[in-house]
Amino acid sequence: MSQVKEITASSLEAKAFIQEKAAEIREIVGSGVAINALSGGVDSSCVTMLGHKALGDRLKTYFIDNGIMREGEPQQIVAAFKKPGVNVEIIDAQDDFFSALGGITDPEEKREAITQTFYKKVFGNLVKKSGAKYLLQGTILTDIDETVAGIKRQHNVFEQLGIDPQEAFGYKIIEPLVQLRKDGVRKVAQELGLPSSIFNRMPFPGPALSARVIGEATRERIALVRKATSIVEQELASVKAFQYMAILHNDRVTGMRDNKREFGQQIEIRCWDSIDARQARPTQLPFSTLEKLASRIVSEVPGVVSVTYNIATKPPSTMEAV
Amino acid sequence: MSQVKEITASSLEAKAFIQEKAAEIREIVGSGVAINALSGGVDSSCVTMLGHKALGDRLKTYFIDNGIMREGEPQQIVAAFKKPGVNVEIIDAQDDFFSALGGITDPEEKREAITQTFYKKVFGNLVKKSGAKYLLQGTILTDIDETVAGIKRQHNVFEQLGIDPQEAFGYKIIEPLVQLRKDGVRKVAQELGLPSSIFNRMPFPGPALSARVIGEATRERIALVRKATSIVEQELASVKAFQYMAILHNDRVTGMRDNKREFGQQIEIRCWDSIDARQARPTQLPFSTLEKLASRIVSEVPGVVSVTYNIATKPPSTMEAV
Numbered sequence: 001m002s003q004v005k006e007i008t009a010s011s012l013e014a015k016a017f018i019q020e021k022a023a024e025i026r027e028i029v030g031s032g033v034a035i036n037a038l039s040g041g042v043d044s045s046c047v048t049m050l051g052h053k054a055l056g057d058r059l060k061t062y063f064i065d066n067g068i069m070r071e072g073e074p075q076q077i078v079a080a081f082k083k084p085g086v087n088v089e090i091i092d093a094q095d096d097f098f099s100a101l102g103g104i105t106d107p108e109e110k111r112e113a114i115t116q117t118f119y120k121k122v123f124g125n126l127v128k129k130s131g132a133k134y135l136l137q138g139t140i141l142t143d144i145d146e147t148v149a150g151i152k153r154q155h156n157v158f159e160q161l162g163i164d165p166q167e168a169f170g171y172k173i174i175e176p177l178v179q180l181r182k183d184g185v186r187k188v189a190q191e192l193g194l195p196s197s198i199f200n201r202m203p204f205p206g207p208a209l210s211a212r213v214i215g216e217a218t219r220e221r222i223a224l225v226r227k228a229t230s231i232v233e234q235e236l237a238s239v240k241a242f243q244y245m246a247i248l249h250n251d252r253v254t255g256m257r258d259n260k261r262e263f264g265q266q267i268e269i270r271c272w273d274s275i276d277a278r279q280a281r282p283t284q285l286p287f288s289t290l291e292k293l294a295s296r297i298v299s300e301v302p303g304v305v306s307v308t309y310n311i312a313t314k315p316p317s318t319m320e321a322v
Numbered sequence: 323m324s325q326v327k328e329i330t331a332s333s334l335e336a337k338a339f340i341q342e343k344a345a346e347i348r349e350i351v352g353s354g355v356a357i358n359a360l361s362g363g364v365d366s367s368c369v370t371m372l373g374h375k376a377l378g379d380r381l382k383t384y385f386i387d388n389g390i391m392r393e394g395e396p397q398q399i400v401a402a403f404k405k406p407g408v409n410v411e412i413i414d415a416q417d418d419f420f421s422a423l424g425g426i427t428d429p430e431e432k433r434e435a436i437t438q439t440f441y442k443k444v445f446g447n448l449v450k451k452s453g454a455k456y457l458l459q460g461t462i463l464t465d466i467d468e469t470v471a472g473i474k475r476q477h478n479v480f481e482q483l484g485i486d487p488q489e490a491f492g493y494k495i496i497e498p499l500v501q502l503r504k505d506g507v508r509k510v511a512q513e514l515g516l517p518s519s520i521f522n523r524m525p526f527p528g529p530a531l532s533a534r535v536i537g538e539a540t541r542e543r544i545a546l547v548r549k550a551t552s553i554v555e556q557e558l559a560s561v562k563a564f565q566y567m568a569i570l571h572n573d574r575v576t577g578m579r580d581n582k583r584e585f586g587q588q589i590e591i592r593c594w595d596s597i598d599a600r601q602a603r604p605t606q607l608p609f610s611t612l613e614k615l616a617s618r619i620v621s622e623v624p625g626v627v628s629v630t631y632n633i634a635t636k637p638p639s640t641m642e643a644v
Contacts, residue, residue: 107576107585214573251536251573253643254429262638263429268630281613287606294633305638308590308630312616316584316627321575 006141009183014191018050021176025054025136028174034134035060035126037118038088039069039208040077042201043138043177046185049192050176051136052086060130061086064122066114067094068208068222071230080198093122101210101217105250107322110217114207119165127171135165139175140185142277181276202243203277203319211322215250224248227301228267235293241283242274246297247321255305264305267297271309272319280314328463331505336513340372343498347376347458350496356456357382357448359440360410361391362399363526364516365460365499368507371514372498373458374408382452383408386444388436389416390530390544393552402520415444423532423539427572429644432539436529441487449493457487461497462507464599503598524565525599525641533644537572546570549623550589557615563605564596568619569643577627586627589619593631594641602636 007017025034038048038061051059061081065074078088100117104110123135165173177185182203189199210217212225228246236244247268255264269290274280294307310317329339347356360370360383373381383403387396400410422439426432445457487495499507504525511521532539534547550568558566569590577586591612596602616629632639 214575249571249573251571253536254640255638256636256640257638264638269633282609284609287604290633291603291635294635298634298638305634305640306632306643307634308632310628310630311591311612312620312627312629313613314578316577316579316586316620318576318578318627321628 004141004144004178006181007179007184009181009187012180012184012187014187017188018053018191021050022054025051025174025176028172029055029058029134032134033058033060033130033132034136034174035062035123035130035132036136037061037123038063038077038081039204039206040073040080040198040201041138041204042182042185042189042199043140045081045138045194045198045201046177046189046192047136047138048081048086048088049084049189049194052084053192059136060126060132061088062126063088063090064118065090065092065094066097066118066122066208067219068097068210068217070204070209070233071226080195083195084193091122091126093117096121097210098217098219103216105215107211110210110322111207114210119168124170133171135171135173137173137175138185139178141179141181144178183276205320207322211320212245213248213250214321221248224265224301224303225267228297228304231296231300232269232293235289235296236271236285239271239283239285239289242272242277242280243319244269244271244283245320253306257305262303262305265301265303266306266308267301267304268308268310268321269293270319270321272314274314274319277319278314280317280319282309282311282313285309326463326466326500328503329501329506331503331509334502334506334509336509339510340375340513343372344376347373347496347498350494351377351380351456354456355380355382355452355454356458356496357384357445357452357454358458359383359445360385360399360403361526361528361530362395362402362520362523363460364504364507364511364521364523365462367403367460367516367520367523368499368511368514369458369460370403370408370410371406371511371516374406375514381458382448382454383410384448385410385412386440387412387414387416388419388440388530389541390419390532390539392526392531392555393548402517405517406515413444413448415439418443419532420539420541425538427537429533432532432644433529436532441490446492455493456496457493458496458498460507461500463501463503466500505598527642529644533642534567535570535572536644543570546587546623546625547589550619550626553618553622554591554615557611557618558593558607561593561605561607561611564594564599564602565641566591566593566605567642575628579627584625584627587623587625588628588630589623589626590630590632590643591615592641592643594636596636596641599641600636602639602641604631604633604635607631 100113186199205211213221225248232246249266252263255262271283272280273283297307422435508521527533535543547570554568571588574585577584593605594602595605619629
């Protein structure tokens, strides 16, 4: 378990970094094949381009459709990578993920179920199919910090927890971005020629929308939070914020519709100002925006009678609720 | 089951109303004794003064300390009524209420447990002790509307649900304010000489702080929401709003403290602009106020890592969450 040496965004020389990491990847993979999973986030997008630069077609890139992505996300991401010549194959694994998530309410158990399904089941099959011995992934330093500190178990951190991926899953993991934080990754992504829609893309968690429901992540509850997420992302698209999100609560609250009591659902909105996700404070959105958000959510998301806006800072809050 | 005829605040002649209702109370009670429970809210305060005017010492007024009142509330209210010469006796019934609330999470079952404990157990004993045949209470028209519509079962509505209090509890209920809404009651309270701290007092629900916790209302959870309520009431005291409150959620959310993960609690703040509680919208509080509230709550209320502000309107929300 080696200590990772941080490269700060200000000291990072993106061009040299890319050359160096591409050479390292070529050396490790040799004449073999590597695979990676693209989620569309800046980290995995950056690793995809870096791996493509290093290995060309010997990198097989998959988009795992786990059923917990946002509206239209699989198609948009595949299309975005077609332009620079990267072929991405969509793998429909919705049933695997929903059956693994069934009955689980604890956030850490949820993350663990997704991790196991992703790395063992879905990736296990892809590795067999592709003949790859290496998995490229976009772990960054903040993932490791938070996992080691015990704040959140990031889905992509193993070595630092004493897990040997070779032994556990049958393949080796290469993590070229592990010395960087989000701001450094953005510089590399830009240098790699990724469109700004990707390198300026808002962070989105590994467990995707399952991290956006408190309690069990069923197909029905994911559909509700997906709808609320679309509304929040539409309404806040022009806001300069680090990250914004909708969270479906498990608690029921009393509401009324058509003059009848409705014991309904609650959506929480979070919108964060932050530099590097280590500290954050709520964005001071105008009340007209908050009211528009609430009004659209209660009318467009079935069963929702109440909407809140998070006003606490990180710490003691975290960016995500789950 | 008779239809109640509304008296609007604008058409209300408070002085004449008081004369008329006092005469009615005297006629019904005759030479007997009546009792009433003072909660300190404008409705029960108004009924206490009206009953005192009608019956003098033949009205016995009790403050039921159910363990779910706000910080220092029993003492403050007894002191406030000492001035106009009304003696209020505090009845410690905390054990009765907490044992009735044990294990209950559904809002309507919670209300029902409080109703039963209040009217049957605690009031049953007081009626025997005092020899009273009549209970005066401050039911208003909105309570009846909401109960009949099935939105919320107000703790003090019986006749409209087909319940005969005489049969169910052993005493008759007199409701002199039943034609008024909140704004009308305030006019009567002012005319009766109640201090503005009472007649302008914010509405507070019958089930008190048990309506401010989602899920089970244990002693420990009530203590947390009581602390949060004090902070909200201190910080918003100068805000012109219809009502403000703190709500303890049952959902747990991820937070961090001392660099360690804390699966903590969430407090929701609601602050409503409204005329008569039938419709309401969130008060546009300055962000500096929201941040101050959040910062005090996460540091002063043990285990709370997240704070939200409600941004939905009524309908489809209701003022209270429970």
